[in-house]
Amino acid sequence: xxxxxxxxxxxxxxxxxxxxxxxxxxxxxxxxxxxxxxxxxxxxxxxxxxxxxxxxxxxxxxxxxxxxxxxxxxxxxxxxxxxxxxxxxxxxxxxxxxxxxxxxxxxxxxxxxxxxxxxxxxxxxxxxxxxxxxxxxxxxxxxxxxxxxxxxxxxxxxxxxxxxxxxxxxxxxxxxxxxxxxxxxxxxxxxxxxxxxxxxxxxxxxxxxxxxxxxxxxxxxxxxxxxxxxxxxxxxxxxxxxxxxxxxxxxxxxxxxxxxxxxxxxxxxxxxxxxxxxxxxxxxxxxxxxxxxxxxxxxxxxxxxxxxxxxxxxxxxxxxxxxxxxxxxxxxxxxxxxxxxxxxxxxxxxxxxxxxxxxxxxxxxxxxxxxxxxxxxxx
Numbered sequence: 001x002x003x004x005x006x007x008x009x010x011x012x013x014x015x016x017x018x019x020x021x022x023x024x025x026x027x028x029x030x031x032x033x034x035x036x037x038x039x040x041x042x043x044x045x046x047x048x049x050x051x052x053x054x055x056x057x058x059x060x061x062x063x064x065x066x067x068x069x070x071x072x073x074x075x076x077x078x079x080x081x082x083x084x085x086x087x088x089x090x091x092x093x094x095x096x097x098x099x100x101x102x103x104x105x106x107x108x109x110x111x112x113x114x115x116x117x118x119x120x121x122x123x124x125x126x127x128x129x130x131x132x133x134x135x136x137x138x139x140x141x142x143x144x145x146x147x148x149x150x151x152x153x154x155x156x157x158x159x160x161x162x163x164x165x166x167x168x169x170x171x172x173x174x175x176x177x178x179x180x181x182x183x184x185x186x187x188x189x190x191x192x193x194x195x196x197x198x199x200x201x202x203x204x205x206x207x208x209x210x211x212x213x214x215x216x217x218x219x220x221x222x223x224x225x226x227x228x229x230x231x232x233x234x235x236x237x238x239x240x241x242x243x244x245x246x247x248x249x250x251x252x253x254x255x256x257x258x259x260x261x262x263x264x265x266x267x268x269x270x271x272x273x274x275x276x277x278x279x280x281x282x283x284x285x286x287x288x289x290x291x292x293x294x295x296x297x298x299x300x301x302x303x304x305x306x307x308x309x310x311x312x313x314x315x316x317x318x319x320x321x322x323x324x325x326x327x328x329x330x331x332x333x334x335x336x337x338x339x340x341x342x343x344x345x346x347x348x349x350x351x352x353x354x355x356x357x358x359x360x361x362x363x364x365x366x367x368x369x370x371x372x373x374x375x376x377x378x379x
Contacts, residue, residue: 020044020065023097027104029076029113031058039083042072042097045223047335052083064097068222069120069189072097076110084275094136096120120189127190131177135197138170175200179211187216189224196228201345202362203235234343240360244269244353247338249303249328252315257301257328260357265297266376268364269351271344273305274317279348283321285366289373290325296377297355303338304329305347 025040034054040062041050051062073094077086086092093110095102103116115121128134142163146154153159178194185191192215199208209232212220219225237245248258259269270286272279290300302323306314308331318327330336336344342351352361352372364372 020067021099023064023066023099024101025060025062025072025074025097025104026102027060027106027113028058029055029060029104029106029110030108032076032078033057035080037077037080039075039077039086040072041075041083042066043070043223048333050083066097066099069096069098070224071193074104074110090140094134096124123188123190127181127188127194130181131174131194133174135171135174138167138174142167142170174198179207182211182215186214187219189219191215192219192222192224192228196224196231199228199231201343201349203231203343205232205235208232230340231343231345234341238342238351238359240362242359243357244351244359245341246357247341249330249336249338251326251328252318257326259301259353262299262301262353263357264355265299266293266355266373267299267301267353268369269342269353270300270302271305271339271342271347271349272302273347274310274313275306276347280317280321282348282365283323285369287322287324289369293373293377294325298373298377300325302327303336304331305333305336305339305344307331307333 029038032055034056036055037052038055038060039050039052040060041048042064043049044064044066049064051064053060053062071094073092075083075086075092077083078091079085091110093113095104095115098120100118100120102118102121104113105116106113145166146163149159175198178198181188182191182195182198195208195211195215212228212232215225220229236242244259246258246260248256251257259267268286268289272283274280286300290298302318302325304314304327306329311331314327314329314331317323328338330338338344342349348365350363350365351359352364354360361372
Protein backbone atom coordinates (compact mmCIF):
# COMPACT_ATOMS: atom_id res chain seq x y z
CA UNK A 1 0.00 0.00 0.00
CA UNK A 2 2.80 2.43 0.90
CA UNK A 3 4.57 1.77 -2.41
CA UNK A 4 1.32 2.29 -4.33
CA UNK A 5 0.78 5.61 -2.51
CA UNK A 6 4.29 6.79 -3.37
CA UNK A 7 3.77 5.90 -7.02
CA UNK A 8 0.42 7.68 -7.05
CA UNK A 9 1.93 10.79 -5.50
CA UNK A 10 4.72 10.70 -8.04
CA UNK A 11 2.40 10.70 -11.05
CA UNK A 12 -0.24 13.00 -9.55
CA UNK A 13 1.13 16.23 -11.07
CA UNK A 14 0.90 14.68 -14.53
CA UNK A 15 -2.66 13.49 -13.95
CA UNK A 16 -3.79 16.82 -12.51
CA UNK A 17 -2.26 18.86 -15.30
CA UNK A 18 -4.01 16.71 -17.87
CA UNK A 19 -7.40 17.18 -16.21
CA UNK A 20 -7.28 20.89 -15.35
CA UNK A 21 -10.08 22.92 -16.93
CA UNK A 22 -10.85 26.61 -17.18
CA UNK A 23 -13.17 28.60 -14.93
CA UNK A 24 -14.15 32.24 -14.60
CA UNK A 25 -15.45 34.23 -11.66
CA UNK A 26 -17.19 37.46 -12.60
CA UNK A 27 -19.50 39.68 -10.68
CA UNK A 28 -20.74 42.95 -9.30
CA UNK A 29 -20.86 43.86 -5.62
CA UNK A 30 -22.14 47.34 -4.91
CA UNK A 31 -20.69 50.27 -6.83
CA UNK A 32 -17.18 50.62 -5.41
CA UNK A 33 -14.17 51.83 -7.38
CA UNK A 34 -10.43 52.04 -6.71
CA UNK A 35 -8.83 52.14 -4.22
CA UNK A 36 -11.31 49.51 -2.95
CA UNK A 37 -9.70 46.19 -3.84
CA UNK A 38 -11.01 42.64 -4.21
CA UNK A 39 -8.86 39.58 -3.60
CA UNK A 40 -9.60 36.16 -5.05
CA UNK A 41 -8.01 33.11 -3.40
CA UNK A 42 -8.46 29.49 -4.43
CA UNK A 43 -6.81 26.09 -4.34
CA UNK A 44 -5.51 24.36 -7.46
CA UNK A 45 -3.48 21.14 -7.54
CA UNK A 46 -3.30 21.35 -3.74
CA UNK A 47 -1.61 24.77 -3.84
CA UNK A 48 -2.98 28.13 -2.75
CA UNK A 49 -3.35 30.73 -5.49
CA UNK A 50 -4.13 34.41 -5.09
CA UNK A 51 -5.12 37.25 -7.41
CA UNK A 52 -6.45 40.76 -6.88
CA UNK A 53 -7.90 43.72 -8.73
CA UNK A 54 -9.41 47.13 -8.08
CA UNK A 55 -13.17 47.44 -8.40
CA UNK A 56 -14.58 49.19 -11.44
CA UNK A 57 -18.05 50.37 -10.53
CA UNK A 58 -18.35 47.29 -8.32
CA UNK A 59 -17.36 44.81 -11.04
CA UNK A 60 -14.55 42.26 -11.07
CA UNK A 61 -13.32 39.43 -13.30
CA UNK A 62 -11.00 36.52 -12.47
CA UNK A 63 -10.10 33.33 -14.34
CA UNK A 64 -7.94 30.26 -13.89
CA UNK A 65 -7.86 26.47 -14.06
CA UNK A 66 -8.94 23.76 -11.65
CA UNK A 67 -8.85 19.97 -11.58
CA UNK A 68 -12.37 19.85 -10.15
CA UNK A 69 -14.38 21.37 -7.31
CA UNK A 70 -12.19 23.45 -5.02
CA UNK A 71 -12.55 25.95 -2.20
CA UNK A 72 -12.29 29.64 -3.03
CA UNK A 73 -12.69 32.96 -1.26
CA UNK A 74 -13.25 36.57 -2.20
CA UNK A 75 -12.07 39.32 0.14
CA UNK A 76 -12.88 43.02 -0.08
CA UNK A 77 -10.31 45.49 1.21
CA UNK A 78 -12.15 48.78 1.67
CA UNK A 79 -9.40 50.64 3.53
CA UNK A 80 -6.15 49.65 1.83
CA UNK A 81 -5.07 47.58 4.83
CA UNK A 82 -4.46 44.32 2.94
CA UNK A 83 -6.28 41.01 2.61
CA UNK A 84 -5.61 39.67 6.12
CA UNK A 85 -6.89 42.84 7.81
CA UNK A 86 -10.04 42.64 5.67
CA UNK A 87 -10.55 38.98 6.64
CA UNK A 88 -10.16 39.89 10.32
CA UNK A 89 -12.96 42.41 9.89
CA UNK A 90 -15.24 39.83 8.30
CA UNK A 91 -15.05 41.11 4.71
CA UNK A 92 -14.68 37.68 3.12
CA UNK A 93 -16.94 35.02 1.61
CA UNK A 94 -16.23 31.32 1.08
CA UNK A 95 -17.55 29.61 -2.04
CA UNK A 96 -16.50 26.89 -4.51
CA UNK A 97 -15.20 26.85 -8.04
CA UNK A 98 -15.49 24.16 -10.69
CA UNK A 99 -15.35 24.00 -14.47
CA UNK A 100 -17.94 26.80 -14.57
CA UNK A 101 -18.47 30.42 -15.46
CA UNK A 102 -19.52 31.68 -12.05
CA UNK A 103 -21.38 34.96 -11.68
CA UNK A 104 -21.55 36.63 -8.25
CA UNK A 105 -23.96 39.48 -7.63
CA UNK A 106 -24.92 41.67 -4.69
CA UNK A 107 -26.46 45.11 -4.36
CA UNK A 108 -24.29 45.98 -1.39
CA UNK A 109 -22.10 43.47 0.48
CA UNK A 110 -20.58 39.98 0.60
CA UNK A 111 -23.21 38.91 3.11
CA UNK A 112 -25.94 39.25 0.45
CA UNK A 113 -24.25 37.75 -2.59
CA UNK A 114 -26.05 35.42 -4.98
CA UNK A 115 -24.35 32.83 -7.19
CA UNK A 116 -25.97 32.79 -10.61
CA UNK A 117 -26.19 29.49 -12.54
CA UNK A 118 -23.52 27.75 -10.47
CA UNK A 119 -24.25 24.04 -9.84
CA UNK A 120 -21.28 23.66 -7.48
CA UNK A 121 -22.46 26.50 -5.24
CA UNK A 122 -26.05 25.26 -5.38
CA UNK A 123 -24.70 21.91 -4.12
CA UNK A 124 -22.68 23.72 -1.45
CA UNK A 125 -25.79 25.59 -0.28
CA UNK A 126 -27.68 22.30 0.01
CA UNK A 127 -24.77 20.73 1.91
CA UNK A 128 -24.62 23.64 4.38
CA UNK A 129 -28.35 23.31 5.00
CA UNK A 130 -27.96 19.61 5.79
CA UNK A 131 -25.17 20.15 8.31
CA UNK A 132 -26.97 23.07 9.95
CA UNK A 133 -24.60 25.91 9.04
CA UNK A 134 -20.88 26.52 8.74
CA UNK A 135 -18.09 27.25 11.21
CA UNK A 136 -18.23 30.88 10.11
CA UNK A 137 -21.96 30.96 10.88
CA UNK A 138 -21.27 29.70 14.40
CA UNK A 139 -18.50 32.23 14.98
CA UNK A 140 -20.66 35.11 13.73
CA UNK A 141 -23.60 34.04 15.89
CA UNK A 142 -21.58 33.72 19.10
CA UNK A 143 -19.62 36.87 18.29
CA UNK A 144 -22.88 38.79 17.89
CA UNK A 145 -24.07 37.61 21.30
CA UNK A 146 -20.84 38.82 22.87
CA UNK A 147 -21.04 42.17 21.05
CA UNK A 148 -24.66 42.65 22.17
CA UNK A 149 -23.81 41.98 25.82
CA UNK A 150 -23.37 44.78 28.35
CA UNK A 151 -19.84 45.82 29.38
CA UNK A 152 -20.45 44.10 32.71
CA UNK A 153 -21.43 40.83 31.01
CA UNK A 154 -18.39 40.97 28.74
CA UNK A 155 -16.22 40.94 31.87
CA UNK A 156 -18.28 38.29 33.66
CA UNK A 157 -16.49 34.91 33.67
CA UNK A 158 -19.79 33.02 34.03
CA UNK A 159 -21.20 34.74 30.93
CA UNK A 160 -18.01 34.08 28.95
CA UNK A 161 -18.04 30.44 30.03
CA UNK A 162 -21.65 30.06 28.88
CA UNK A 163 -20.74 31.45 25.45
CA UNK A 164 -17.75 29.10 25.27
CA UNK A 165 -19.98 26.13 26.09
CA UNK A 166 -22.48 27.20 23.44
CA UNK A 167 -19.63 27.65 20.94
CA UNK A 168 -18.15 24.21 21.62
CA UNK A 169 -21.58 22.61 21.63
CA UNK A 170 -22.47 24.12 18.27
CA UNK A 171 -19.27 22.80 16.73
CA UNK A 172 -19.88 19.34 18.22
CA UNK A 173 -23.30 19.25 16.54
CA UNK A 174 -21.87 20.47 13.23
CA UNK A 175 -19.10 17.85 13.30
CA UNK A 176 -21.61 15.07 14.01
CA UNK A 177 -23.75 16.25 11.10
CA UNK A 178 -20.69 16.34 8.86
CA UNK A 179 -19.71 12.77 9.72
CA UNK A 180 -23.30 11.67 9.04
CA UNK A 181 -23.30 13.51 5.71
CA UNK A 182 -20.03 11.86 4.63
CA UNK A 183 -21.40 8.42 5.50
CA UNK A 184 -24.64 8.94 3.59
CA UNK A 185 -23.20 10.67 0.50
CA UNK A 186 -20.09 8.77 -0.63
CA UNK A 187 -20.26 10.24 -4.13
CA UNK A 188 -20.50 13.89 -3.11
CA UNK A 189 -17.45 16.14 -3.24
CA UNK A 190 -18.78 17.83 -0.10
CA UNK A 191 -18.48 14.54 1.79
CA UNK A 192 -14.74 15.00 1.45
CA UNK A 193 -15.09 18.61 2.65
CA UNK A 194 -17.26 17.48 5.57
CA UNK A 195 -14.87 14.71 6.61
CA UNK A 196 -11.84 16.98 6.33
CA UNK A 197 -13.42 19.61 8.60
CA UNK A 198 -14.95 17.21 11.11
CA UNK A 199 -11.70 15.25 11.50
CA UNK A 200 -10.05 18.34 13.01
CA UNK A 201 -6.37 18.72 13.81
CA UNK A 202 -6.19 15.44 15.75
CA UNK A 203 -7.51 12.74 13.45
CA UNK A 204 -9.29 9.81 15.14
CA UNK A 205 -8.01 7.15 12.75
CA UNK A 206 -10.43 4.41 13.86
CA UNK A 207 -13.41 6.72 13.24
CA UNK A 208 -12.26 8.67 10.21
CA UNK A 209 -10.39 6.20 7.99
CA UNK A 210 -13.31 3.79 7.34
CA UNK A 211 -15.55 6.68 6.25
CA UNK A 212 -12.81 8.02 3.98
CA UNK A 213 -12.17 4.64 2.39
CA UNK A 214 -15.91 4.29 1.70
CA UNK A 215 -15.93 7.45 -0.41
CA UNK A 216 -16.00 7.23 -4.18
CA UNK A 217 -12.55 6.23 -5.46
CA UNK A 218 -12.49 9.16 -7.90
CA UNK A 219 -12.89 11.58 -4.97
CA UNK A 220 -10.09 9.93 -3.04
CA UNK A 221 -7.76 10.21 -6.04
CA UNK A 222 -8.32 13.94 -6.56
CA UNK A 223 -5.87 16.40 -4.99
CA UNK A 224 -8.12 17.01 -1.96
CA UNK A 225 -8.48 13.28 -1.44
CA UNK A 226 -4.73 12.73 -1.71
CA UNK A 227 -4.18 15.54 0.81
CA UNK A 228 -6.61 13.96 3.26
CA UNK A 229 -4.95 10.57 2.84
CA UNK A 230 -1.71 12.29 3.87
CA UNK A 231 -3.41 13.61 7.00
CA UNK A 232 -4.49 10.11 7.96
CA UNK A 233 -0.98 8.83 7.37
CA UNK A 234 0.42 11.70 9.41
CA UNK A 235 -1.91 10.82 12.29
CA UNK A 236 -0.59 7.27 12.18
CA UNK A 237 3.05 8.33 12.24
CA UNK A 238 2.83 11.21 14.75
CA UNK A 239 0.87 9.62 17.58
CA UNK A 240 2.21 9.43 21.11
CA UNK A 241 4.75 6.62 21.23
CA UNK A 242 5.74 6.98 17.58
CA UNK A 243 9.20 8.01 16.44
CA UNK A 244 8.88 11.61 15.29
CA UNK A 245 9.28 11.85 11.49
CA UNK A 246 12.51 13.60 10.59
CA UNK A 247 12.72 16.65 8.32
CA UNK A 248 15.14 19.44 7.50
CA UNK A 249 14.49 23.11 6.77
CA UNK A 250 16.58 26.27 6.72
CA UNK A 251 16.91 28.53 9.73
CA UNK A 252 16.73 32.33 9.59
CA UNK A 253 20.32 32.44 8.28
CA UNK A 254 19.73 29.90 5.52
CA UNK A 255 21.45 27.02 7.33
CA UNK A 256 19.79 23.59 7.08
CA UNK A 257 18.58 22.21 10.42
CA UNK A 258 17.24 18.69 10.94
CA UNK A 259 14.95 17.51 13.70
CA UNK A 260 17.40 14.64 14.23
CA UNK A 261 20.03 17.21 15.23
CA UNK A 262 18.25 17.40 18.59
CA UNK A 263 18.59 13.71 19.47
CA UNK A 264 19.83 13.29 23.04
CA UNK A 265 17.63 16.11 24.33
CA UNK A 266 13.97 16.75 24.94
CA UNK A 267 12.74 18.99 22.14
CA UNK A 268 9.45 20.79 21.77
CA UNK A 269 8.59 20.89 18.06
CA UNK A 270 6.48 24.04 17.88
CA UNK A 271 4.42 24.97 14.79
CA UNK A 272 3.47 28.65 14.78
CA UNK A 273 3.38 31.80 12.59
CA UNK A 274 4.01 35.50 13.05
CA UNK A 275 0.39 36.30 12.06
CA UNK A 276 -1.11 33.80 14.54
CA UNK A 277 -2.44 35.71 17.57
CA UNK A 278 -2.88 32.58 19.79
CA UNK A 279 0.71 31.60 18.93
CA UNK A 280 2.04 34.99 19.93
CA UNK A 281 -0.02 34.88 23.14
CA UNK A 282 1.52 31.50 24.01
CA UNK A 283 5.11 32.60 23.31
CA UNK A 284 5.72 34.07 26.81
CA UNK A 285 5.02 30.61 28.28
CA UNK A 286 7.59 29.09 25.91
CA UNK A 287 10.13 31.78 26.80
CA UNK A 288 9.64 31.01 30.49
CA UNK A 289 9.96 27.24 29.97
CA UNK A 290 13.04 27.59 27.79
CA UNK A 291 14.81 29.84 30.29
CA UNK A 292 14.06 27.39 33.10
CA UNK A 293 15.01 24.13 31.41
CA UNK A 294 17.43 24.85 28.53
CA UNK A 295 20.43 24.01 30.71
CA UNK A 296 18.84 20.72 31.75
CA UNK A 297 18.54 19.23 28.26
CA UNK A 298 15.44 20.99 26.88
CA UNK A 299 15.29 22.60 23.44
CA UNK A 300 12.62 24.14 21.23
CA UNK A 301 12.50 23.94 17.45
CA UNK A 302 10.11 26.49 15.99
CA UNK A 303 8.61 25.82 12.56
CA UNK A 304 6.92 28.86 11.05
CA UNK A 305 3.96 28.68 8.69
CA UNK A 306 4.79 32.11 7.32
CA UNK A 307 5.19 32.59 3.58
CA UNK A 308 7.91 34.28 1.52
CA UNK A 309 6.23 37.69 1.60
CA UNK A 310 5.94 37.57 5.40
CA UNK A 311 9.56 36.57 6.06
CA UNK A 312 10.35 40.04 7.51
CA UNK A 313 7.37 39.68 9.87
CA UNK A 314 8.61 36.22 10.93
CA UNK A 315 12.07 37.58 11.75
CA UNK A 316 10.57 40.58 13.54
CA UNK A 317 8.26 38.37 15.64
CA UNK A 318 11.19 36.19 16.75
CA UNK A 319 13.03 39.29 17.93
CA UNK A 320 10.05 41.07 19.49
CA UNK A 321 8.88 37.97 21.41
CA UNK A 322 12.46 37.16 22.50
CA UNK A 323 12.39 33.64 21.04
CA UNK A 324 16.03 32.68 21.43
CA UNK A 325 15.78 29.06 20.28
CA UNK A 326 16.21 27.64 16.75
CA UNK A 327 13.68 28.64 14.10
CA UNK A 328 13.19 27.14 10.64
CA UNK A 329 10.75 27.46 7.74
CA UNK A 330 10.46 26.77 4.03
CA UNK A 331 8.16 29.83 3.83
CA UNK A 332 5.37 27.92 2.11
CA UNK A 333 2.65 28.83 4.63
CA UNK A 334 0.15 25.96 5.09
CA UNK A 335 2.06 23.93 2.50
CA UNK A 336 5.13 23.91 4.75
CA UNK A 337 6.60 20.44 4.17
CA UNK A 338 7.04 19.72 7.89
CA UNK A 339 3.49 20.86 8.65
CA UNK A 340 2.14 18.56 5.93
CA UNK A 341 4.29 15.72 7.26
CA UNK A 342 2.79 16.19 10.74
CA UNK A 343 -0.75 16.84 9.50
CA UNK A 344 -0.85 20.34 10.97
CA UNK A 345 -4.18 22.03 10.25
CA UNK A 346 -4.13 24.74 12.92
CA UNK A 347 -1.55 26.65 14.89
CA UNK A 348 -0.24 26.73 17.54
CA UNK A 349 0.46 23.00 17.59
CA UNK A 350 3.38 21.24 19.24
CA UNK A 351 4.95 17.86 19.93
CA UNK A 352 7.24 17.00 22.86
CA UNK A 353 9.90 14.54 21.71
CA UNK A 354 12.19 12.64 24.08
CA UNK A 355 15.98 12.13 23.69
CA UNK A 356 15.36 8.92 21.71
CA UNK A 357 13.21 10.79 19.19
CA UNK A 358 9.88 9.42 20.42
CA UNK A 359 6.79 11.63 20.71
CA UNK A 360 5.73 11.67 24.37
CA UNK A 361 3.10 14.46 24.40
CA UNK A 362 1.16 16.80 22.12
CA UNK A 363 -0.21 20.32 22.29
CA UNK A 364 1.18 21.26 25.68
CA UNK A 365 0.42 24.88 26.51
CA UNK A 366 0.64 27.10 29.57
CA UNK A 367 0.45 25.19 32.84
CA UNK A 368 0.24 21.83 31.02
CA UNK A 369 3.68 22.41 29.48
CA UNK A 370 5.09 23.59 32.79
CA UNK A 371 3.76 20.53 34.65
CA UNK A 372 5.06 18.11 32.01
CA UNK A 373 8.56 19.60 31.97
CA UNK A 374 8.63 19.70 35.76
CA UNK A 375 7.76 15.98 35.85
CA UNK A 376 10.74 15.34 33.56
CA UNK A 377 13.37 17.71 34.90
CA UNK A 378 12.15 18.38 38.42
CA UNK A 379 11.62 21.74 40.09
